[in-house]
Amino acid sequence: MQIKIDENGNFKPTIVAFCCNWCSYAGADLAGTSRLSYPANVKIVRVPCSCRVNPLFILRAFQRGADGVILCGCHPGDCHYTTGNYYTRRRMTLLFNMLDYLGIERDRTRVEWVSAAEGAKMARVMNEFVARICELGENKRLEDLRCKKSLEE
Amino acid sequence: MQEIFGRIKKRAAELFADGTVTRMVGWQKGESDYDKTPAVFGPDMKGFVYDGFCGANLSKYLINLSKVEGRTLVLLKPCDSYSFNQLLTEHRIDRDKVYAIGIDCNGKLDINKIRALGVKGIRSVAEEGDEVVLDTVYGSKRVKRSEVLLDRCYCCKGKDHVAGDEFILAEKRVDTTTTDRFELVKKLEAMTPDERYEFWRGELSRCIRCNACRNVCPACSCVKCVFDNPALGTDSKANSDTFEENMFHIIRAFHVAGRCTDCGECSRVCPQHIPLHLLNRKFIRDIDELYGEYQAGAEVGQRGPLTDFAKNDAEPGATPDKGGKK
Numbered sequence: 001m002q003i004k005i006d007e008n009g010n011f012k013p014t015i016v017a018f019c020c021n022w023c024s025y026a027g028a029d030l031a032g033t034s035r036l037s038y039p040a041n042v043k044i045v046r047v048p049c050s051c052r053v054n055p056l057f058i059l060r061a062f063q064r065g066a067d068g069v070i071l072c073g074c075h076p077g078d079c080h081y082t083t084g085n086y087y088t089r090r091r092m093t094l095l096f097n098m099l100d101y102l103g104i105e106r107d108r109t110r111v112e113w114v115s116a117a118e119g120a121k122m123a124r125v126m127n128e129f130v131a132r133i134c135e136l137g138e139n140k141r142l143e144d145l146r147c148k149k150s151l152e153e
Numbered sequence: 154m155q156e157i158f159g160r161i162k163k164r165a166a167e168l169f170a171d172g173t174v175t176r177m178v179g180w181q182k183g184e185s186d187y188d189k190t191p192a193v194f195g196p197d198m199k200g201f202v203y204d205g206f207c208g209a210n211l212s213k214y215l216i217n218l219s220k221v222e223g224r225t226l227v228l229l230k231p232c233d234s235y236s237f238n239q240l241l242t243e244h245r246i247d248r249d250k251v252y253a254i255g256i257d258c259n260g261k262l263d264i265n266k267i268r269a270l271g272v273k274g275i276r277s278v279a280e281e282g283d284e285v286v287l288d289t290v291y292g293s294k295r296v297k298r299s300e301v302l303l304d305r306c307y308c309c310k311g312k313d314h315v316a317g318d319e320f321i322l323a324e325k326r327v328d329t330t331t332t333d334r335f336e337l338v339k340k341l342e343a344m345t346p347d348e349r350y351e352f353w354r355g356e357l358s359r360c361i362r363c364n365a366c367r368n369v370c371p372a373c374s375c376v377k378c379v380f381d382n383p384a385l386g387t388d389s390k391a392n393s394d395t396f397e398e399n400m401f402h403i404i405r406a407f408h409v410a411g412r413c414t415d416c417g418e419c420s421r422v423c424p425q426h427i428p429l430h431l432l433n434r435k436f437i438r439d440i441d442e443l444y445g446e447y448q449a450g451a452e453v454g455q456r457g458p459l460t461d462f463a464k465n466d467a468e469p470g471a472t473p474d475k476g477g478k479k
């Protein structure tokens with residue numbers, strides 16, 4: 001079972017962050033080397049480009065126990081592959097609107113553009129996001145009970 | 154309708170006779186009068202019918218019929234012609250192997266609406282002008298056509314075809330459009346997330362994962378579908394599990410986003426009466442509001458909104474209603 005409770009008995013969410021290799025992953029790296037802190041429960045998944053993230057990845061993360069999913073990519077216009085993040089932007093806009101339409105909390109999903117030089121932004125965004133998810137509590141509306149079971153065993 | 158049917162039959166016979174086509178895809182009587190199913194016919198056209206229950210969109214059958222020898226005659230209602238164009242855009246149909254006749258449509262009937270009026274024990278159905286005559290074990294009943302149409306017909310895209318080699322149309326065309334297709338979407342958007350969640354739980358939890366909505370969808374034309382992967386985790390129907398349903402329905406709707414012509418077939422075939430079109434229309438509405446109005450299938454060769462972008466697109470999180478930055 002994942003540890004969702006910290007030593008003080010408070011809810012400790014699991015966050016999945018998809019970070020593009022060229023900007024955001026480097027941004028997260030910079031946050032680390034600059035000794036800026038962001039919560040350890042943010043699990044980073046490195047992707048070649050934010051455009052690599054299929055909507056299914058996001059849903060799958062929720063299924064496997066994420067309480068929030070954040071997608072970080074290069075700023076529009078700065079994509080390593082020129083236009084990848086423009087497609088991401090449309091795709092995620094529609095996906096997030098759909099989640100909201102189904103009544104799944106909008107704040108559980110987020111897209112942020114973080115460049116390789118923005119270590120401080122990375123730390124801030126992650127702290128903000130984790131704080132928001134803590135307020136929202138555990139993900140109940142996109143959970144997969146079967147996955148929870150198998151995690152408990 | 155009877156007159157149109159006669160004209161279609163006559164014209165089809167001519168096309169068979171002069172060798173233009175070798176087969177025709179149309180409708181035949183299924184298990185009952187109100188159950189008309191798609192079928193492929195030879196020159197004798199045995200069992201071919203066209204009436205108010207021929208709601209099925211035939212365009213998807215052309216994918217497989219494009220792969221066989223000879224040319225196929227297809228009958229397209231106005232809404233089907235959009236799907237036909239969309240399939241052409243996606244190179245799923247060989248245009249040279251199809252001869253398309255755009256046929257008249259005065260709205261298709263919904264048997265569930267007829268039943269909801271308390272009509273039971275239906276033995277046969279006939280149409281007389283703007284009335285439907287039902288012969289039941291309890292006697293004869295008449296209902297107004299305009300009261301029992303499929304939901305999609307009340308927000309019909311219009312009775313003009315966007316594709317076709319020729320057309321067989323009635324002299325007096327019936328307009329069935331009465332409502333704004335986004336009415337319910339807007340209503341849902343105005344509700345609180347909790348209310349929306351309740352609403353969708355009530356609808357989606359009935360899903361038996363029969364995949365009818367996917368199979369019938371002309372936009373769902375992938376050779377290998379993501380839902381055929383048993384490891385996906387959506388094909389066993391575990392009760393009490395919110396995820397499977399949401400996953401299945403989000404993915405199904407997302408895969409057709411920007412390509413869905415809003416033909417309404419998914420909702421028509423759903424045995425559980427789940428309003429799937431409300432998911433598709435949410436995407437259509439967002440696309441219209443955020444990226445400019447777009448009707449999939451209006452023309453052949455259009456570039457879909459999800460395979461395109463603008464430098465100043467809205468940021469994720471911006472909703473049309475909430476005054477999102479454009």
Ligand code: SF4
Pocket residue numbers: 208230231232233258259260261303305306307308309310311312329
């Ligand atoms: S939507 Fe329009 S064209 Fe399609 S079946 Fe209904 S009335 Fe006919």
Ligand code: SF4
Pocket residue numbers: 359360361362363364365366367422423424425426427429
């Ligand atoms: S047709 Fe209806 S019941 Fe069948 S899979 Fe689709 S939504 Fe579920």
